[in-house]
Amino acid sequence: MAEILDGKKLRDKIFEDLKIKIDKMSVKPTLAVILAGDNPASAIYVRNKKKTAEKLGINSIIIEYPSNISEDVIIKKIEELNSDKDITAILVQLPLPVHVDKFKVIETILPEKDVDGLTSYNSGKLFLGEKPYVYPCTPKGILLLLDEYNIEIEGKHVVVLGRSNLVGKPVAQMLLNRNATVTMCHSHTKNLDNIIKTADILISAVGKKIVGEKNIIKSNCVIVDVGIFKDESGKVRGDVEFDEVFESASYISPVPGGVGPMTIASLMLNTVELSEGSRKLGR
Numbered sequence: 001m002a003e004i005l006d007g008k009k010l011r012d013k014i015f016e017d018l019k020i021k022i023d024k025m026s027v028k029p030t031l032a033v034i035l036a037g038d039n040p041a042s043a044i045y046v047r048n049k050k051k052t053a054e055k056l057g058i059n060s061i062i063i064e065y066p067s068n069i070s071e072d073v074i075i076k077k078i079e080e081l082n083s084d085k086d087i088t089a090i091l092v093q094l095p096l097p098v099h100v101d102k103f104k105v106i107e108t109i110l111p112e113k114d115v116d117g118l119t120s121y122n123s124g125k126l127f128l129g130e131k132p133y134v135y136p137c138t139p140k141g142i143l144l145l146l147d148e149y150n151i152e153i154e155g156k157h158v159v160v161l162g163r164s165n166l167v168g169k170p171v172a173q174m175l176l177n178r179n180a181t182v183t184m185c186h187s188h189t190k191n192l193d194n195i196i197k198t199a200d201i202l203i204s205a206v207g208k209k210i211v212g213e214k215n216i217i218k219s220n221c222v223i224v225d226v227g228i229f230k231d232e233s234g235k236v237r238g239d240v241e242f243d244e245v246f247e248s249a250s251y252i253s254p255v256p257g258g259v260g261p262m263t264i265a266s267l268m269l270n271t272v273e274l275s276e277g278s279r280k281l282g283r
């Protein structure tokens, strides 16, 4: 029977420590969030980030744009935030409106203010096995969760489902940097079920039901379910059929309550880390 990887519990512990740390900071971190367009889910995520930041003593501002905003306006705003020494962290909420080039926009963020760790500088450092300013929030949260439960990574076969720049690729690289043997799968992968069966650790970041009754996981597999979506009945669920794998897995992260809370915890950790770094850099 699996033990639950409790993201909420670890998030609360991280927040307690962070609050004490932030209380002692003479200059508080300031997180600027750019929200462009009218995606209702994005608007909720951004408000939650602001609320959480403020509870911890982090200043936060939201810069909102309508969906017909030009790319140039967003880029100019980021340049302004880059040179504003009071702003220590910048986040661009994705997705951006379709006519806006997200790579160009993200690339404008100064790497030392890139709180999502998504600029080519920070992801390049990660892929070179060097230290970026910060690691991307969801992958960082996943590793914190595995470490909290003392799950061994070195030498383990990790199967990552999904290869997005946000989750799949960086988490695979972070685990490789920790000496795991990593297999990355995507929508063109053949014999997925056979690969899943070989996983000591399975990380699923797809966004649809992918590990269900037809799959047999390896006994004692550790399952991290990143996916989150609503099924036909409107119920929020993850990629993995929880009840089907619960008996044979050794650990499993629930949805909700697993990776989601760890992503927000990592965002707050990153915001504080960048602020500490900015003082070291004398900005």
Ligand code: NAP
Pocket (backbone or CB within 6 Å): 138, 161, 162, 163, 164, 165, 166, 167, 168, 185, 186, 187, 188, 189, 192, 205, 206, 207, 208, 210, 226, 227, 228, 229, 259, 260, 261, 263
């Ligand atoms: P994404 O950009 O949509 O990527 C999905 C990935 O899944 C793609 O690489 C795709 O392959 C792959 N895929 C699709 N069908 C597949 C299949 N049948 N077998 C194997 N792989 C398949 O998504 P994302 O941004 O990484 O997010 C993934 C999920 O995690 C979503 O549900 C998202 O909401 C959730 N998420 C949760 C958190 C959190 O904090 N809890 C954070 C981020 C994301 P191709 O590359 O070949 O298309």
